[in-house]
Amino acid sequence: MKYANSIVDLIGNTPLVKLNSVTDGIRATVLAKVEYLNPGGSVKDRIAARIIDAAEAEGKIKPGGTIVEPTSGNTGVGLALVAQQRGYKCVFVVPDKVGEDKRNVLKAYGAEVVVTPTAVAPDSPESYYGVSDRLVREIPGAYKPDQFSNQYGPLSHYETTGPEIWNDTDGTLTHFVTGVGTGGTITGTGRYLKEVSADREGGPVRIIGADPDGSIYSGGTGRPYFVEGVGEDMWPDSYDPSVPDEIHGVTDDESFAMTRRLAREEGLLVGGSCGMAVVAALRVAKDLTEDDVVVVLLPDGGRGYLGKIFNDDWMKSYGFMDGGEDTNVGEVLR
Numbered sequence: 310m311k312y313a314n315s316i317v318d319l320i321g322n323t324p325l326v327k328l329n330s331v332t333d334g335i336r337a338t339v340l341a342k343v344e345y346l347n348p349g350g351s352v353k354d355r356i357a358a359r360i361i362d363a364a365e366a367e368g369k370i371k372p373g374g375t376i377v378e379p380t381s382g383n384t385g386v387g388l389a390l391v392a393q394q395r396g397y398k399c400v401f402v403v404p405d406k407v408g409e410d411k412r413n414v415l416k417a418y419g420a421e422v423v424v425t426p427t428a429v430a431p432d433s434p435e436s437y438y439g440v441s442d443r444l445v446r447e448i449p450g451a452y453k454p455d456q457f458s459n460q461y462g463p464l465s466h467y468e469t470t471g472p473e474i475w476n477d478t479d480g481t482l483t484h485f486v487t488g489v490g491t492g493g494t495i496t497g498t499g500r501y502l503k504e505v506s507a508d509r510e511g512g513p514v515r516i517i518g519a520d521p522d523g524s525i526y527s528g529g530t531g532r533p534y535f536v537e538g539v540g541e542d543m544w545p546d547s548y549d550p551s552v553p554d555e556i557h558g559v560t561d562d563e564s565f566a567m568t569r570r571l572a573r574e575e576g577l578l579v580g581g582s583c584g585m586a587v588v589a590a591l592r593v594a595k596d597l598t599e600d601d602v603v604v605v606l607l608p609d610g611g612r613g614y615l616g617k618i619f620n621d622d623w624m625k626s627y628g629f630m631d632g633g634e635d636t637n638v639g640e641v642l643r
């Protein structure tokens with residue numbers, strides 16, 4: 310018989326799939342790592358499992374305890390999955406820009422959801438960081454994983470995502486591209502890939518970050534943008550700035566246009582940060598040769614964005630489709 314003992318055991322080992330249409334005119338091989346095939350539907354299942362394992366081992370969470378975390382949704386799903394299997398409660402704090410579908414998913418897994426305003430300073434007591442700190446103080450037996458400082462987040466990628474990509478490409482990948490939110494994915498995966506390829510003929514894997522225009526990683530001020538789950542307005546400890554070789558800023562327009570193309574042309578119904586990462590990957594790949602192998606990580610699926618990115622009325626109301634569906638697609642390779 311072939312079965313997993315628990316849904317948690319099915320986290321990771323996601324496949325690579327070649328992009329064939331959006332890569333038109335590009336000679337390099339561009340492979341997408343499809344993280345929505347994790348059981349909770351995103352890359353964040355990986356950090357959730359590793360962080361809870363470590364918290365149990367270090368006695369930071371005890372039976373009957375409550376996990377409290379500010380999360381844009383995906384980390385919440387991962388934590389809720391693992392917590393449910395181990396008998397913990399979950400309270401998640403989310404900014405109001407996170408879609409209702411995503412919030413309802415968290416509730417479906419049995420978590421409590423607290424919504425906070427996006428348009429306040431990160432150090433305000435109303436911010437999602439501020440509210441979660443208060444809840445940790447008030448709830449007995451509370452444990453806050455804090456994905457923005459927890460070093461087991463990047464470590465989970467160092468231990469799983471990096472080796473999977475290296476092994477599945479037989480050590481031939483030349484570039485790794487991923488969005489930067491907490492920075493855990495780029496830090497852990499990038500660190501592993503650089504180390505394992507350090508002495509390779511042709512040089513180490515080049516690590517490339519994708520960031521929403523306006524966010525600080527690509528030199529912005531932290532001004533708002535619509536792409537969810539990526540970008541920052543402060544520097545988190547989960548991000549090691551020495552790992553990326555380049556960071557590309559990508560506009561909401563470009564990210565959303567590419568996200569829609571991935572669904573229509575590649576059969577990949579994915580989230581906006583995936584479109585963003587692919588835009589950066591194609592910008593890099595257009596100057597490469599047929600000997601190059603680019604891996605781009607796609608963090609989550611598109612079902613949480615049906616009311617936004619995949620809703621023409623929502624897109625038009627924010628000016629994202631001015632002039633029609635394909636207005637911004639040509640821009641992507643600028």
Ligand code: PMP
Nearest residue numbers: 489490491492493494538582608
């Ligand atoms: N995309 C989405 C949709 C996410 O939820 C996240 C996690 N915040 C990321 C990208 C970025 O991953 P990381 O936090 O590891 O930088």
